[in-house]
Amino acid sequence: MRSVTNGPEITPHQAEHVLDALSEIVSRAAQATLAIPFSSVEHRLKDDRSPVTAADEASEAVILEGLARVLPGVPVIAEESVSRLAPQGALGPSFLLVDPLDGTKEFLAGRDEFTVNVALITNGVPIAGVIAAPAQGLLWRGVIGGKAERLRLKPGAAPSEATERSFIRTRTAPARLTVATSRTHLDAATEDYLSRLAVDKRYPCGSSVKFCHLAEGTVDIYPRLSQTSEWDVAAGCAILVAAGGQVTTPAGGPLAFGNAAAKFLVPGFIAWGDPAMTKTL
Numbered sequence: 001m002r003s004v005t006n007g008p009e010i011t012p013h014q015a016e017h018v019l020d021a022l023s024e025i026v027s028r029a030a031q032a033t034l035a036i037p038f039s040s041v042e043h044r045l046k047d048d049r050s051p052v053t054a055a056d057e058a059s060e061a062v063i064l065e066g067l068a069r070v071l072p073g074v075p076v077i078a079e080e081s082v083s084r085l086a087p088q089g090a091l092g093p094s095f096l097l098v099d100p101l102d103g104t105k106e107f108l109a110g111r112d113e114f115t116v117n118v119a120l121i122t123n124g125v126p127i128a129g130v131i132a133a134p135a136q137g138l139l140w141r142g143v144i145g146g147k148a149e150r151l152r153l154k155p156g157a158a159p160s161e162a163t164e165r166s167f168i169r170t171r172t173a174p175a176r177l178t179v180a181t182s183r184t185h186l187d188a189a190t191e192d193y194l195s196r197l198a199v200d201k202r203y204p205c206g207s208s209v210k211f212c213h214l215a216e217g218t219v220d221i222y223p224r225l226s227q228t229s230e231w232d233v234a235a236g237c238a239i240l241v242a243a244g245g246q247v248t249t250p251a252g253g254p255l256a257f258g259n260a261a262a263k264f265l266v267p268g269f270i271a272w273g274d275p276a277m278t279k280t281l
Contacts, residue, residue, distance in 0.1 A: 010094040012145045015128035022130050023159045025066035029059040029116045030134035031156030059100035094122045099231040103207030113206040119234035124256040129238030140212040142242025170244040170273035171217035176200035180210040180222035189225040211236025214273045215243035222271040230264040246275040
């Protein structure tokens, strides 16, 4: 695995050079999440009342070790150890956001929607992202200004071992929309927003895999007007933008990442498959 850190700022061009390495790290972390059968996984509640399991911690350990080799010296904001790894004021222009197991509730319920997420942020913008859905044997990845793709990949395998590989793009929005919604975090504000759209069907789903369906062109919009964490959405934002989509604040402005003072929280967002929709809604 190759390091490209020649300075404090990583460009999309440099990110392209480590995309395979980042993908392999995520693939190995995906394998770690499957090491213990769902039925025997124990969990505890964190201070925010969200669940955490040994699978989350095993995945994060794999990711942190790999990132330290591939991008040495680049700060890492990882969900399960954020207070230890990211003191305020220590980020610099480029850093990494890690969610080692997004969708822990889906994981504990035995659903296949949980993901492993790694994103590279430069100047507040997610420039590269990798998302694996371990139980589905799929991995999505992308670099802004470049390409986005989906790999059918056995967890633990390198990208070169993918049995399928396809470039993905968002689609032009149809007259009636397919909407991705959170399975467990659908709030009144988001419901009100959806009531004003021409909706053909809803696609309830857990985790960041919703961004991947947007990037593939099977979903048109994913609004979430309630608070979430940066590591939940950063990788999906990068992949979606690489595939031709856009992510904005509910007011239509750009999302900014790296807000340590706000505990790395995002107040809400709307993810669009077709950026032209932002001018009509």
